[in-house]
Amino acid sequence: MSEQVDSPRLYLVAWADIAERTLREALQAGDVACLLLRGATGASAPLVRAAQETGVAVLVQDDAALAETLQADGVHLGPGGNVKATRKRLGDEGIVGACCGNSRHAAMLAGEAGADYVAFAGREDEPGAAANPEILGWWQVMMELPCVAMGDVALADVGPLAEAGADFVALGSAVWDHSEGPAVAVAKATRQLQAVQRD
Template identity: 30%
Template sequence: MTVPEDRCRLVLIVPDIADMDEQAKMVADALRGGDVASVIIPQYGLDDGTFQKHAEKLVPVVQAAGAAALIAGDSRVAGRAKADGLHITGNLAEFTEAVEKFVPKLIVGGGSATDRHNALEIGELRPDYIFFGKLDGDIKPEAHPKNVALGEWWASMIEIPCIVMGGTDPKSALEVALSGAEFVALRTAVFADPATAPSIVAEVNALLDEKAPRFED
């Protein structure tokens, strides 16, 4: 059994489900499947008040499983829900403000880096991680080749960890891991069928244990 930290780890993105209890149960079940580094909780189309309720329900579930709960959306929601961090999807100004205001109290990362220049601008802010892809960008079975390429380039030269968005096929996690990225994010691949979410998390971890490259200390 390998220590998960020495290879690419899984990040889950909470699916867009209006029923709060159902959403929390799905996440709790998935987390029982095995190692998950963090869970990103997007706002989707919810107003701040409703999102607040969702976040307050989800954050303790995520933290109880030993993962970091990251709010993608309103920083006030992150504070009130006692989340571990903020996932920023906005522009550089928004990112800069979040880093200045919340690091090191909260984990701050994210980005909408679509090319190397964007990525390096974000990197200069020294966030806790950078994210390649969109939170709902899992539209094909495989990870988007551009994001995998960016992850490979970044991981080969920059200390700040990166998360690369995977595809709808759980096996896309390995494709991301082979790029050298520290984390792979999955959403539909895990949550398309709630009943199989725990077994898919277990399967992805087994695949990464077996085939993902190991990081040097």
């Protein structure tokens, strides 16, 4: 995840109490690049393996030691997380992602410190909102490092956020709470991404 992608891909966010079968079905229903497992513990190893067996990279939140214990692929850091220290701990092989909120400056610093990707979420007036398309577009033009659109992303936002410049679009409750089931939501999101035209 350290170079921009030609075609945008999905990045799923799930809580560690998800059923393994549900997770597998969702991950197999479309083009999912990465899974962020929130609330993971030492008991989350079966979920990590299940995702990795489908070819999906698995990250845990903020905890490099736990990532090593679970043999996860890396760590996703929240705003203010220490990218440099996490990179040192995981080495070159581990994935280090950094959520930078709505801050271009924080994103540039994270990139300089060794992040494999930066994630944007929220806006000036809505911290929990989906990433600001303007920042995604700016990053896509100015920087080589991939960016992820996070925040409260609805299924209908997937295509527009990718068009704006996101290399990966993160979905959480929009997938797991979908009325037709997570697998259907992933398939719909994948179709949106496949329709995105990049110059």
